[in-house]
Amino acid sequence: MFKPGQSGNPGGRRKKSDEQIKFERRCREYMDTFGFDKIRNWANSNDAKKSQWALDRMLEYGFLKPAQSLEVTTHDEAGASPEELASQLAAAIGDSAFGSSQNPSPDQVEPGK
Numbered sequence: 001m002f003k004p005g006q007s008g009n010p011g012g013r014r015k016k017s018d019e020q021i022k023f024e025r026r027c028r029e030y031m032d033t034f035g036f037d038k039i040r041n042w043a044n045s046n047d048a049k050k051s052q053w054a055l056d057r058m059l060e061y062g063f064l065k066p067a068q069s070l071e072v073t074t075h076d077e078a079g080a081s082p083e084e085l086a087s088q089l090a091a092a093i094g095d096s097a098f099g100s101s102q103n104p105s106p107d108q109v110e111p112g113k
Contacts, residue, residue, distance in 0.1 A: 039054045039058060040054070072092075
């Protein structure tokens with residue numbers, strides 16, 4: 001149990017090795033030199049999937065991915081089995097991980113959410 005004012009990780013984060021620092025620097029240099037041009041070429045591609053992927057990355061990393069929210073309404077579900085709860089959750093969020101592959105269309109999403 002943590003005490004007030006006490007760190008949950010008193011040793012702190014490990015320092016990066018010289019190799020890790022060099023690798024990260026080389027990755028940034030590559031992206032500065034070649035990365036944006038490659039993503040721009042994909043964005044201008046006639047292949048809709050490549051173009052959409054590239055534009056999504058540009059928006060996410062160029063303007064930061066917008067915060068996502070989920071509205072939850074709870075009910076007294078005492079006695080419900082895990083399968084029943086999973087089914088209700090899947091119906092509520094339409095998540096393919098729970099068996100539904102349907103995502104909301106743009107007209108189903110409220111602005112700002």
